[in-house]
Amino acid sequence: MTIEAAVDRLSTLLGDRLSRSKADLDGHSRSETHFAPVCPDAVAYPETTQEVSALVAICADERCPVIGWGAGTSLEGHALPIRGGVTVDFARMNRVLEVNAEDMDVRVQPGLTRQALNEDLRDTGLFFPVDPGANASLGGMAMTRASGTTAVRYGTMRDNVMALEVVLADGRIIRTGSRARKSASGYDLTALFVGSEGTLGLVTELTLKLHGQPEAISAAVCTFATMEAAVAAVTETIQSGVPMARIEFIDAATAAAVNARSALDLPLAPHLMIEFHGSERGATEDAAQFMEIAESHGAGDMAQATLAEERTRLWRARHEAYWAILGAHPGKTAIVTDVCVPLSALAQAVTETQADIAASPIEGPILGHVGDGNFHAILLIDPENTAERAAAEGLAHRMAERALRLGGTLTGEHGVGMGKLAYMQAEHGAAWQVMGLIKQALDPDDILNPSKVVPQG
Numbered sequence: 001m002t003i004e005a006a007v008d009r010l011s012t013l014l015g016d017r018l019s020r021s022k023a024d025l026d027g028h029s030r031s032e033t034h035f036a037p038v039c040p041d042a043v044a045y046p047e048t049t050q051e052v053s054a055l056v057a058i059c060a061d062e063r064c065p066v067i068g069w070g071a072g073t074s075l076e077g078h079a080l081p082i083r084g085g086v087t088v089d090f091a092r093m094n095r096v097l098e099v100n101a102e103d104m105d106v107r108v109q110p111g112l113t114r115q116a117l118n119e120d121l122r123d124t125g126l127f128f129p130v131d132p133g134a135n136a137s138l139g140g141m142a143m144t145r146a147s148g149t150t151a152v153r154y155g156t157m158r159d160n161v162m163a164l165e166v167v168l169a170d171g172r173i174i175r176t177g178s179r180a181r182k183s184a185s186g187y188d189l190t191a192l193f194v195g196s197e198g199t200l201g202l203v204t205e206l207t208l209k210l211h212g213q214p215e216a217i218s219a220a221v222c223t224f225a226t227m228e229a230a231v232a233a234v235t236e237t238i239q240s241g242v243p244m245a246r247i248e249f250i251d252a253a254t255a256a257a258v259n260a261r262s263a264l265d266l267p268l269a270p271h272l273m274i275e276f277h278g279s280e281r282g283a284t285e286d287a288a289q290f291m292e293i294a295e296s297h298g299a300g301d302m303a304q305a306t307l308a309e310e311r312t313r314l315w316r317a318r319h320e321a322y323w324a325i326l327g328a329h330p331g332k333t334a335i336v337t338d339v340c341v342p343l344s345a346l347a348q349a350v351t352e353t354q355a356d357i358a359a360s361p362i363e364g365p366i367l368g369h370v371g372d373g374n375f376h377a378i379l380l381i382d383p384e385n386t387a388e389r390a391a392a393e394g395l396a397h398r399m400a401e402r403a404l405r406l407g408g409t410l411t412g413e414h415g416v417g418m419g420k421l422a423y424m425q426a427e428h429g430a431a432w433q434v435m436g437l438i439k440q441a442l443d444p445d446d447i448l449n450p451s452k453v454v455p456q457g
Helices: 003-017 022-027 049-062 114-120 138-143 189-193 227-239 252-262 280-296 308-319 321-327 343-358 386-405 421-428 430-442
Strands: 042-044 066-069 086-089 096-100 105-108 161-167 173-177 202-209 216-223 244-250 271-278 300-305 333-340 366-369 374-381
Touching (some): 003 049, 003 086, 096 114, 114 138, 216 308, 227 280, 321 333, 333 386, 343 374, 421 430
Parallel strands (some): 066 086
Antiparallel strands (some): 216 300, 244 366
16 A cells, blocks of 8 residues: 555556646645645546546555645645645536526536636626635635635635535545525535535535626725724724625735736825625715715725726736735745734734734735735745744744634634644634544545644644
């Protein structure tokens, strides 16, 4: 029972769709952030659920690790093959299987990206709203319980995945959930697999909720002198019942970076970026009401964007902020971390984090999804400088501790992977051991994405 034996058997199963080329191995060895590359022993490209089932059964027989791979955009080393093994790339399982327009749901394969799905849905009047920024695969988004800029209105992947088809660690194929909008039938296995990061099974099909494309969209951007003022404006807006579709925060350093990359002229100050969806009248009135509230909290440089090209330019700048920040600091890489706290604690969490970064020897722009208390720090380091890396790791550690102290969580949307494993006991206590028992029950030989999420050893 060896990895090499598994690879030999998989070559017979998949032929040239099992790759050991240097380019393929290197391409599946890297994270989007600072983790050192780790190559798999082979990369498999299945095309059907039955092939995934046969593949996993072979790997189970040979005790060979199996790691799922979507678009490779995760940030905590989720898909790195720490113990070697076979990376299963779902790029060839990328079809829309069924659109049920009347019921507002869709069945898709896991390798389909969110942008490709919305392009396919363009003529239906429906869309899939979860937007983590990157053009991630829908399977990967489900496995990391992704959210992003629109979560304040439409929810996260947890709220939008209705059913799954999953291959378990022994090769069995199961279905969880249904197309019904609610159920009281048994354990919620769909919710168990969403966010499991490929440690409990490989998802081969998803049923997703769809939403109606809004008749009108209105966006706005404004500056604030302090984070406290920005959060106060957001809090009052939410409490007033104004239905925001997006509400994002960027600090002055991020504004400078996106100006340089995207040819914008944002003032070098903290910003809120907001978007409203609805009817022509409703979106306009919502934007106007927000502007009044923001102005009462000292907002300045307020501007609206109603034309599609203006909104696209604004949100592209926000989505590309990470790359803009790296581009403004040549030679640097980043330890990117996120936390999430109750909205009432957000200003304190950000202010304390900003002070902590200012007292450190490195830079760390902050941005986030202010509507749900989630923010990110881009901790910039010279990858060869051990002192800078230690400083960034210390900042990330204190961010996690701060979030837990304020009643929050150590990650709002990045997931656990390798990067947050050390903090799981502090957040979950005895419940983390229960997660380990679930893993042991479903994957007793620990072949599915080992060394992630649950207690090790």
